[in-house]
Amino acid sequence: MIDFLEEVYKRKNEMIEDIQTLCQIPSVLDETTTNEGQPFGIKCREALEAMLEIGKRDGFVCENVDGYAGHIDIGDHEETFGILGHLDVVPCNASGWNTEPYGATLENGKLYGRGVADDKGPLIAGYYAAKIIHELNLPVRMKTRIIFGCNEENGSKCMQYYFTKKPYPAMGFTPDAEFPVVYGEKAGVNFKITGTVDNDNLIGLYSGTRANIVPEVCEAYLTGSYKQYRESFLAYLSKHHLEGHVEEEGNHTKLVLIGKSAHASTPELGINGAVYMCHYLRTVSQNQLVEFIDKYFYNDCYGEKLGIAYTGLMGQLTVNLGVLNYKNGNVSMIVDMRVPHEVTDEQLTKKMHQSLDFYQLKETHELGKALYVDPQSELIQKLHNAYVEFTSDNVHQPQAIGGGTYAKTMPNCVAFGVEFPGGDNKIHQNNEEISIDDLMKATAIYAKALYDLIKE
Template sequence: MNYRQEVEALQPQLIEDIKALCAINSVYDANTVAENRPFGKGCRKALDAMLALGRADGFVTHDVDGYAGDIEIGDGEEGICILGHLDVVPVQAENWQSPPFVPEIREGKLYGRGTSDDKGPLLAAYHAAKLFYRKHPDCRKKIRVIFGCNEERGSSCVRYYFEKMPACRMGFTPDAEFPVIYGEKGTCSIVVRGNYRGGKLLALHGGTVANVVPQQCSAELLGEPAEYEESLNKFLTAHPEIRAELKGQQTHTCLVMYGQAAHASTPHLGVNAVAAMAAYLEKVCPGPISALIHRKLTDYTGAQLGIQAEGQLGALTMNLGIAKYDGCKLELTLDLRIPHEVEADALAEAVRMQVAEYGAVLEYQAGRALILDRESKLIQVLDAAYREIEPEGGEPQAIGGGTYAKAATNCAAFGPAFPEEDTHIHDSNEYISLTSLEKATAIYYRAIEMLMAD
């Protein structure tokens, strides 16, 4: 059989492995953090499952204090590394058509949290690596498959891993899209804080993590629901992309608005429920909180703040990912993806001056951009492996998303999503197409074969 036929033959086992790993809820859980499980029980369970898979296949494995692990396939000096992550973003189960941690195949797609980001692609690359060694038993180089448990919250897992373990010679991470990624924008996380009292807004909560466009936002308002019904109906008529519900008693109303989740690097693909809530509150009970959000923080280009920018890696984007207000303290978390030409300190100072008009302060943390030489062997080989199966698939690209490639040496993000394919990562009803899964696995096999030929 040729490699395409062998990739097809391994799909049933690959799908079963994905189902088993995606059945584990590996969202970060601060309440269960302990020694050797720095990100909680779920992440520890997923790490144990991946390590057990490697041991069952007869390979050497390493557990690096619960932060990350690896599986060594083959013997000799290291050839390449493959990096993927086992943690997943939170879910709002009520918005899923099937339980997010009960993987299910419907109409040729495997649904479940982690199927596309990133357990499914990690396992596809792992199976491709195993296939390589079955077909090349005399190879005297090894492949190290590395998996971390905190990618969605900043990748401290693999930074810790590389403090304890050898650096990569070269490799890829199947945690983005095709064609190969040569550049990733820098990041800037900004937390805006202020103290506000009075008015009809008693509490506000939207979003769960900064790198997801908030799908839901709730507000506790002074007054009975009937007071808001007419204005809310008018607002919803003008904004059909938003859903909402009112409930409450005589003196207090709970208003919940629903938008559309998306990855923070592509905020234009989502509908921000916090932004929608602020727009409505500006009409019915205006105050400094709704004004700050609506007038300064809802445009994903940063234009309201005067920070819009375009660079080699693309345009600046901004996502208002988390909003919390308890009747006194306000906290807003912004996730910005910035071109490498933009200076983070100057950017933060510009935002600081704007939010100060509303009595707010901020703190920030910046992360570097990544730019790889498009003519390097790594990029050229990964591009060639992709084009062998997708000859009309486009050119090497830059993205706003951040991957493990920033934490490793000579590493590029590579797949699994194909051009124009929306697999709902960071959204409800995440899936991976079984056709795309098989095709991606074949691409990974060829990439491994070509990289290991050096």
């Protein structure tokens, strides 16, 4: 009987060092440094090269696919099992971190830093799971290909490109969600909303940089002295247990409200700075954009006020106002939705237009695809059984989620871990973290599941 957990702990220090190497590279999409061989910017390329160097160090065959993605082959069989992870990360807020955001700091049995849980730490866990099987010289019928891209957080163009150059593995998983195994993922859609509204006393309104994050900070610029707003705004912050402040900017006033970031697939876990700011502004401004946002988004993450609420086999439809830019009457905003597979594009569009038309706002969007793998399939069952073996958890069953992962980019692939039920790795938030013990256990689960799927 192979003790995979013991084998993982033998390699704990090396795993931590490899995660720190990757996480100390701030691999955020940077369109100002895109070039041939680095389509997502220089830091994403550096992360890609760093992961390839780890594979080369260990003696495996590695390939860089034009800077979009890369892979490490462990074993030499023709048939392939894929483990897909991503090296790009979402940006960090300028404040709110207790450690260096890109430090991958080890404290009190946890790693802290952007990417430790999403998705560099889990990618290394998958890599070491395959490496352990190889180093133990276990009999297998498939090689494992560790595949990693640099654009998952902004549309997965990396994997779309990669699979035009390389064949699909026979099956696979991505360690980029939660346990137990995920058999279904909702479709994603971004509604890009534009238009022009009367200024009123609102000069500017700004919040969010990525649609797939609940925006934490919102800034509003208003005509008039700060004395007009200070008392009511601070009282509003206190009432809603929020942080923020008022600044005097010449003859104008700047309001700053700080909510709480979260992943857009679980907007109920965040406090949307833009939405809460507009709820306040509604009391001091007649601006129609403010009215629109407050009317349709305040205290509603599920589209009930928009008339698009739906609960299906994959759960509830979710809504996140992720990006908001307003200046001199010009509106630009992005609303991120995670949509159960039963909902049609026509149903969404009809309801959205009913809300937008009144305010003379326009939209463009493209409904993505949902993912569904038979829960009774060999892939799902063996992944889940490995999870149960190491956790004794028979309560939590295979599930569907709102987040979109690389699993959608190839057939017969699902998300599997790394977050355990009841855990909170603060994905896309300040102080992202992962427990070392959880990481070790996840790696053992991956090794066991992988071996059960590829052994002779």
